[in-house]
Amino acid sequence: MVGSEVLEESGEKISKKEASSLSLEEDESFSSNYGDVTTNELQLAVEGKELTDVSNLVEEIVGSEVSIRGRVHKNRLVGTKLFVILRESGFTVQCVVEETRVGANMIKFVKQLSRESVVELIGVVSHPKKPLTGTTQQKNVLPRRSLLNLPLVxxxxxxxxxxxxxxxxxxxxxxxxxxxxxxxxxxxDIRTPANQAIFRIQCQVQIDIMICHYPNRVLEIHTPKLMAGSSEGGSAVFRLDYKGQPACLAQSPQLHKQMAICGDMRRVFEVGPVFRAEDSFTHRHLCEFVGLDVEMEIRMHYSEIMDLVGELFPFIFTKIEERCPKELESVKKQYPFQSLKFLPQTLRLTFAEGIQMLKEAGEEVDPLGDLNTESERKLGQLVLEKYKTEFYMLHRYPLAVRPFYTMPYENDSNYSNSFDVFIRGEEIMSGAQRIHDPELLEKRARECCIDVKTISTYIDAFRYGAPPHGGFGVGLERVVMLLCALNNIRKTSLFPRDSQRLTP
Amino acid sequence: MVGSEVLEESGEKISKKEASSLSLEEDESFSSNYGDVTTNELQLAVEGKELTDVSNLVEEIVGSEVSIRGRVHKNRLVGTKLFVILRESGFTVQCVVEETRVGANMIKFVKQLSRESVVELIGVVSHPKKPLTGTTQQKNVLPRRSLLNLPLVxxxxxxxxxxxxxxxxxxxxxxxxxxxxxxxxxxxDIRTPANQAIFRIQCQVQIDIMICHYPNRVLEIHTPKLMAGSSEGGSAVFRLDYKGQPACLAQSPQLHKQMAICGDMRRVFEVGPVFRAEDSFTHRHLCEFVGLDVEMEIRMHYSEIMDLVGELFPFIFTKIEERCPKELESVKKQYPFQSLKFLPQTLRLTFAEGIQMLKEAGEEVDPLGDLNTESERKLGQLVLEKYKTEFYMLHRYPLAVRPFYTMPYENDSNYSNSFDVFIRGEEIMSGAQRIHDPELLEKRARECCIDVKTISTYIDAFRYGAPPHGGFGVGLERVVMLLCALNNIRKTSLFPRDSQRLTP
Structure with missing residues (x-):
């Protein structure tokens, strides 16, 4: 039961295949059958032998000869037997190589294989407690040897x-x-069970978004990331030269998704990179992240946007629990967390109600200012205590803290038709009704000290008749981070880009 | 039947609602009920009246009062009656405003509405042949008036x-x-029926890709577009400054999707922008397009990649015909084309076979060079005549015409384990097995005169054990362009970017 001991030692969430192990033998006449693969056509392919997944090495096929491929997770010599743990897709199998059967040369070859090397072999599946049976053919080829000294195990x-x-x-x-x-x-790093799981969960989030949008006729679009102006007039923008013209990378698909609505596309969404030349190095900011953006025509009221958010996210949370139970377990094993508490009917509070709750709890907050991270977290606690949910919306934000294109609230111009959404006390999303009247848009831009000339393309988009509309944007990495209560957004970005990192 | 005449004149593929029209009346006491909406909360919302889609104005609701919203498609005065054609989501309705009923002021207001203005109104649905019935309430509000002089109709x-x-x-x-x-x-421009259809078809292509990938456990990933080096060592790269570091925009997700495979993700795909600083201005090149990229571990042979392509594309073609018949009709109406001919089992020819066919047809082609656009088109014709398909693969390309990371063909190093895919005689896709051995990769880079230092990140990705793998990349715009036999890729890009265009 060497394999089993090894796995317990490792502390990894790897499914154990205790019922089976593989024995390899060597007749010296087959000595050419092991070694580095020097050719590019695969050895196994030539002989037409299908690979068996390690997860399929079950009790039923004990006694069969199989070909497998996996990574050397670890190996150790016990007497004249070499035990190699081979890992593949989160499953491991113990491969037993006996000197008495395969000869000293093959033992020597297998022993010096470095961890993480990719190995292919043919052997007979056997129960580890039973004596090993012989094989008709023996092979151990190495598509790709890894470095001897790995930077991490x-x-x-x-x-x-x-x-x-x-x-x-x-x-x-x-x-x-x-x-x-x-x-x-x-x-x-991404070979760990938790990381494999995180990116499966992330993919599932996207699938669920598409499943939820499809019946609602929300059209997936792609807007350009190369722009002639700065998308939000801010400073955190990456600039470049475009064939002699000054250009920049889109800080959001804001302009173009609104143009799609003006082009009568009714409801659109986009999944695509968003670029922010952030200077700050925090646990929740990246210079490039995946934006999930929605924009839609409003029929009656801006609450329709919140309705969509209120349908979409509980759907995602529920589906993730249903379809990724193993993945959630894998993440929890390394980074323990409690499942997200959410209500089937998403809670909506006005900004003023939120301020009131904070005040009652003795917090000092500006009723027409923005909430800082600490206030947001505190409010999250208060909401959880009172309403038993870690997912809620805060709406009718003060106009002064929102972008210039946000529609002011008709009855009180201190406020706006906008909202933020929170998971576990952290903001994940902003949304709002947009101004669709070019004159009002120009007026608001001037009030916000934005040079109207620099955003003329944006404003002009509304001159050919624009329906009332609004939308929201959220970062995919942030959703997964907060869903799994991870402490750093870099854990949910495959190859993160921040103020200090541009590689690998 | 004024509405009907108007529509025939326009030549648009717009579904006619001949069974219904709307009558508007005005009691002078309601004169405040028409005009520009000066507020941002919608008038209709205040009164709690749900909007009815124009497509839902059917025979059954004749006599009912409804609220609708649409664009002024055109209007004309006949005697004392004003006929306004209102367009919404490809459907139109004729709205009749009679001076004898609404008064001269409202007629004047409605008459001067410019085309494309967004209008909301309340009226009674009536059959155009029957006398118009009265309404209990009358309204005509204008969320957004369009410019009087439109740059295009x-x-x-x-x-x-x-x-x-x-x-x-x-x-x-x-x-x-x-x-x-x-x-x-x-x-x-995107308000035309053909354009509305093109982007619905494009969205359906993406949905079908996800539906096809899901059971095959192909994981959707997102790789960074900001890179420290040039992704393919070429010159057509956009460069920028990244916090003081030289950076560039990814010309493909090649490096990172391969790294995902080295990270044991097995099969991945990405839908995301690809940036090429193309100088040429052609019908099929863009400086930014949507790349559909797949990368997968190879178990036995590189033909597994072609198997996936052979499964994916016929699936897409079939589903588009099934799910987008109206959209295909809309495109055909403006840009006539024949439906794509394809085989359920995708045809595969070797490059050598393709050369042979061209030679037999009297074409002069270099057997170890690349095919030019003309030869590709000619071969497409020959294949269509012989095999009755406009979709096929050509594989085992000459090594010399493929990127350095392409796996050479073991039995003849003049060739490689690579393929191209064609639709209607145009290349839409390249795919190949990649070199997973860092030493061979370095050797091939040097042979292709690439400075190995500049691609060290790429090569290093394979030093920690890499499984055999390969993949392909295709442009979403090109797929839709060729599926619909459109003559220009700008027709399938929502906001195209080319060597001369960076706006809107």
Whole structure:
């Protein structure tokens, strides 16, 4: 049961295949059957042998000969037997190589394989407690050997904080892989079960968005990321030269998704990169992230936008629980968290109600200013206590803290037809009704000290008749981060870009 | 039947609602009920009246009072009656405003409404042949008036080439809207039925990709568009300053999708912008387009990649015919085309076979060079004649014409494990097995005169053990363009970017 011991040691959430192991043998006449693959056509392909997934090495096929491919998770020599744990898609199998059967040369070859090398082999599936049976053919080829000295060991990268502390107690502190080491070597880091799970969850979020949008006839569009002006008139913009013209990268699809509505597309959404030349290095900001943007015609009232948010997110949360239970487990094993508390009917509070709750709790807040991160978190706690939800909306924000294109509230121009959405006390989304009247838009731009000439393309889009409309934008990485209560947005970005990182 | 005449004149593919029209009346005491909406909360919302879609103005609701919103498609005065054609989501309704009922002031207001203005009104649905019935309430509010002089008229932009010629015969040539006028005023241009359809078809292509990938466990990922080096070592790259570091925009997700495979993600796909600083101005090149990229582990042979392509595209073609029949009709009405001929089992020819076919047809082609556009088109014709398909793959391309990271063909290093895919004689896609051995990769880079230092991040990704893998990339705009046999890629890009265009 060597394999089983090894796995417990590692602390990884890897499904164990205790029922089976593989035995490899070598007749010296087959010595050419192991070694690095020097050719590009695969050895196994030539012989027409289908690969079996490690997850399919079940009790029923004990005694069969199979070909498998996986990474060397670890190996160790016990007497004349070499035990190699091979990992594939989160599953592992123990491969037993016996010197008495395969000869010293093959033992030597297998022993020096570095961790993470990709190995293909043919062997017979056997129960580890039973004596190993012989094989008719033996093979162990190496499509790609990994470096001998790895910058990080996947086993270490997969260890939870509590396991690191536990192993510390008996004098042998386990290695902790730091964030920069992980990100510098992301190709190794994303092999951990938690990371594999995070990106499956992220993909599921996108699938659920499409499933929810489809019956609502929300059209997926793609807007250009190369723009002639600055999309929000801010400073955090990446500038470049476009064939001799000054250009910049879109800080949001705001202009173009609104133009799509003016083009009578009714309801549109986009999933695409958003670029912000952020200077600050925080746990929740990236210089490039995946924006999920929606824009829609308003028929009666801007609450229709909040209705869509209120339908979309509980749907996503529910589907993730249903379709990714194993993935959620994998994340929790390394980064423990409580499942998100949310109501089937999403709670909506006005900004003024939120301010009132904070005041009653003794917080000092400006009723017409923005909430800072601390106030948002505090309000999240108060809402959770009172309403038992970690997902809610705050709407009718003060006009002064919103972008110039936000529609003012008709009955009180201190406020606006806008909202923010919070998960676990952190803002994940902003939304609003937009001004569709070019004259009002120009007036508001001037009031916000924006040079109207620089945004003339934006304003002109509304001169050919624009229906009332609004929308919202949210970062995919932030949704997954807060869904899984992760402490850093870099954990949910495959190859993060921040003020200090442009590689790999 | 004024409405009906008007529609025939326009030549647009707009569903006619001949069964219904709306009558508006005015009691002078309600004169405040028409005019520009000066407030931002919608008038109708205040009164809690739900909007009815124009498509829902059917025989059954004749006699009912409804609120509708639409654009002024055209209007004309006949005697004391004003006929306004209101357009909404490709449907139109004739609204009848009678001076004897609403008074001179309202007639005056409605008459001066410019085309494309967005109008809301309340009226009673009636059959145009029957006498009009009275209303209990009358209203005509204007959320957004359009400019009086429009740069293009949607009716003109929607006219097919044959209709332009037809109208030309009787001495009144109809207006032809030129491409630059369309693209400069895209917000108006995308209101045509053909354009509305093109972007619905494009969205359906994406939905079908996801539906096809989901059971195959192909994971959607997002890779960074901001890179520290040049992704393919070419010159057509947009450069920028990233916080003091030289950076560029990704010319493809090649590096990162391969890194995802090295990170054990098995099969990944990405839908995202691709940036190419193209100098040439052609019918099929853009400086920014939507890339559909797939990368996958190869189990046995690189033909597995072609298997996926062979499954995916016939699926897309079939689903588009099934789910977008109206949209295809709308496109055909303006830009006539024959439905794509394709086989359920996609045809695969080797490059050598393709060369042979061209030679037999008397074409002079270099057997180890690339095919030029003309040869590709010629081969497309030959394949169509011989195999009755306009969709096929050509594989085992000469190594010399493929990127350095393409896996050479083991049995003949003049060739490579790569393929191109064609629709209607035009290349839409390139795919290949990639070199997963860093030493071979370095060797091939040097042979292709690429400075290995500049691509070290790329090569290093394979040093921690890489499985055999490959993939393909295709442009979404090009797929839709060729599916609908359109003559210019700008027709399938919502806001195209080319060597001369960076706006709107």
């Amino acid at each position: 996947v086993e270490d990268a997969a260890r939870s904080e509590s396991d690191i502390e536990k192993s510390g107690k008996d004098g042998k502190p386990a290695a902790r892989v730091l964030q920069d080491t992980r990100l510098n070597n992301r190709v190794l | 949607v009716e003109d932009a929607a006219r097919s080439e044959s209709d332009i010629e037809k109208s030309g015969k009787d001495g009144k040539p109809a207006a032809r809207v030129l491409q630059d006028t369309r693209l400069n005023n895209r917000v108006l």
